[in-house]
Amino acid sequence: MTDSSPRSSTTEPSPPPPSASTSSPTTPIASSPQIYIHPRREPFEHGLLPIPKLIFSDGTQSLASIKDKLLSLSSSSSSESTHRVNSAAIAETLQISPDHARLVLDTISSVLHNDTDPLVNAKPSEIDDVGIGVFDLVVFLYVQSYKRLLPKGHRDSAAVADVWPSTSAFDGFLSALTPLQLVRSNSRRFMPSQADEEAHQLSYLQKHLGNILALLADTAEGEGEDSLVLSIEKLEHLGFLVYFGEKGSERTPLSQNAPFFANSDPDMPAVPVPAAQVLDWLLQNIASTLEHISERVSAKENGPTVASDQDVPMTDVGSTSAKASTSARGPSFIEGISKSSYVKHASDLKGTSLKVINCHESVIYILAPLRYATVYGCSDATIVLGAVGKAVRVEHCERVHVIAAAKRICIANCRECVFFLGVNQQPLIVGDNHKLQVAPYNTYYSQLEEHMNQVGVVPTVNRWDQPLALGVVDPHDSLSHPAGVSEVQAESAICLDPDQFTNFMIPNWFGGEAVGSTKDNPFPLPDAYMVSQQRNHKNLGEIKHILKETQLEESRKRELSSTLHACFKDWLYASGNIRQLYCLQGD
Structure with a gap:
């Protein structure tokens, strides 16, 4: 079952073409022609940790024994058949430190697909007691082998040069950097398109789903070791990686889209099905989605862009006009803001994820509750993020001030940035960073506490001054690295001098927005x-x-x-x- 190549199945036909006339009323249909399978972006964008001992490149060989050991250390109750492990069991099994084991739990809680899982709703003091389900942990560990798509150069290099400063306060010591650092400091990175990223993630899953299913499957009794079956409960663990949905529709459980479980009696346990049959069905759907993405990209290149395109084009960074856009399924985008001030409220955003990309010499206010936020490729800007209940990622930024109230934040490959934070978990610092500073949260707006309550950010817990630095090299990128560099720890952040700390006042731009009750900074300031x-x-x-x-x-x-x-x-x-x-x- 470690071979993930498609297998023929006599019980499940290929998905029908768009014409309804070709389908028989008695033939089970994997999904309607308008609904496609998609990768969940969250584990790929916010769930990868640059800890070498979490990365297994030998397929199921190592993870199978790790799964068995985790199961032996797990706890389960009569009312809950899910085997769960705490950070101590994770540290023992993976041979990592207790701090890194706790980081694994915190990271999984921020990207888990099931919002009803006890880990998602646990208080910080309860996380160790609650733990994580073994099979969700195994899927999380498997995708640590994922390699991100390489960023591509911007289509208008002249526009980039116009807004990205040619000199910097740290240019004087570039000669002291390693060749790896020098290359990175001189390269301007731009986020791949949404369509390219989705196709890249689906291609990864297409290659590895066979192994992942083998780790989730059980051996059928009396059928020999090679006969693997998958129960409806085990199938739902794949919801960590993929989902069905289109055009803003709610994500439905995988079992409701699977033809072999779709008509199961809710009062009767569903009979497990051959894992090979599940694999065939998933691969057929992935192939259909990849073809659909290719057709949409081709149509965009040859015709006008439609509002529902999942791949939102970049705005030239030299533009002085603000651009915000929203795709039907994906995050909202704020792109290419230059030399301007810009504000977005909750009513202006669709969905719960946001990406701020390639904004320069600007002040950007996102006064809304969010689940995920990404700040990428910005310089000489101030960015205020309202309340982010899952995770913030700030990457490839220079001389940026980020003000964020969030559950957690990851900072990667940034220079001379200051982070004013109200965060419930330790700030995570990875990659090639220089001269970073952290400080306590320093602003408010009238609806801030309401938004924090909506997404679960707690004002009484602020770990802004406990940054955790991991490796300077991210093993999830697709670059080659000199030998030994992977062992170097990332440069951490220092605390801002209290004498340099000031409050940041948000202008009263609310207009028609409802006025909230927040009158002051909800995060208590440290004494100094x-x-x-x-x-x-x-x-x-x-x-x-x-x-x-x-x-x-x-x-x-x-x-x-x-x-x-x-x-x-x-x-x-x-x-x-x-x-x-x-x-x-x-x-």
């Missing part, structure tokens, strides 16, 4: 930052009092006022904040 803030407020009050009480002639008062205004104007231009005033005036 609170003392610094109080000292700054006191100093400001004293200066205002001195200016008010100073006895000056009218001409001297006008001169002082003019000087203060001139200095303030100089600061507005030097800091780039003058652009925000123009944007506010325009709105």
Whole structure:
């Protein structure tokens, strides 16, 4: 069963072509012609950890024995047949540290497909006791072998050069970097298209589903070791990787789309089916989706783009006009914002995932509850993310300030960025990073606490100052790396000096939006930052009092006022904040 090549099946015909006249009323249909199988982006985008001991490249050989050991260490109750393991069992089986084992649990909880799983809803103090189901863990471990699609160059290099600074504060020490770091610092990366990524993920699954099914399947009694069968419960574990759905429809359980389980009596346990039959059905559906993607890409290249295309084209980064777009199934996009201020509310976004891509010299406000958020390829920008209940990923950014209230955040390959965080889990730092700083959360808007409650971000737990750095090399990229580099740990982040900490004020852009109850930062400030803030407020009050009480002639008062205004104007231009005033005036 380790061979994932398609097998012929006498019990399941190929999916019918779009014409309904070719299907027989008595023939089971895998899915309607309008519904395709799709990969879940979450485990591929937010669920990969650069920990070498989690990556198994020998198919089922190692994972089969790991599964057996996990099952022997697992616990199950009479009311729950699912075998679950805690971080201690994970650490013992995989020979990793307790911190890394806990990281595995935290990561799985952020990408798990089943929102009713106890791990998803567990409080931070309960996660170890709840643990994770063994078969979900095995699927998670298998996909750690996935290699991301290489980013491709932007179609308009001149536009990139126009907004991406040619010099940087850290250019002076580039000569001290390793060749790997030098190559990465000089390459501008752009996210592959959604269609390319989906096809790449499906191709990976097409190659490896045979092995994954072998790990989930049971051996039929009396049929020999080579006869593997899959129960309806085991099939649902594949929901970690794939789902059926189209045009904004709700994702349905795989068993409801599988012809061999679709008509099962809910009061009677479904009879397990041969794993080879399940594999054939899945491969047929994947092939159909890959063909569909190819047709859509071809149609886009030869004709006008339609609003429902899953592959949302990039906006040229030199454009000064804002662009936001939403695909029918995938995340909303904010792309190519340059030298502007931009705001999005919950009513402006469809879906619960967002990607901010290639934005430069701008201030972007996302004042909405989200499940997932990605910030990619941005520079010299401030990005405010409202409340993110699952995971944030910030990648390939330079001189960016990110303000986020989130369950967890991963920072990869960034330079000279500052992160103002309210996070319930340790910030994860991976890849080639330089001069990163972390600080406590520093803003609010009127609906912030309502949005945090919606997505499950807890204000009483903030681990902003406990960054966890992993390897400088990401084994999930498709690049070749010099020998020994994979053992180097990523540069971690340092805490921002409390004297440099300031609150960030969000302009009142709500307009027709409902006004919430949040009046202040919901995350308590650490003592050092609170003392610094109080000292700054006191100093400001004293200066205002001195200016008010100073006895000056009218001409001297006008001169002082003019000087203060001139200095303030100089600061507005030097800091780039003058652009925000123009944007506010325009709105």
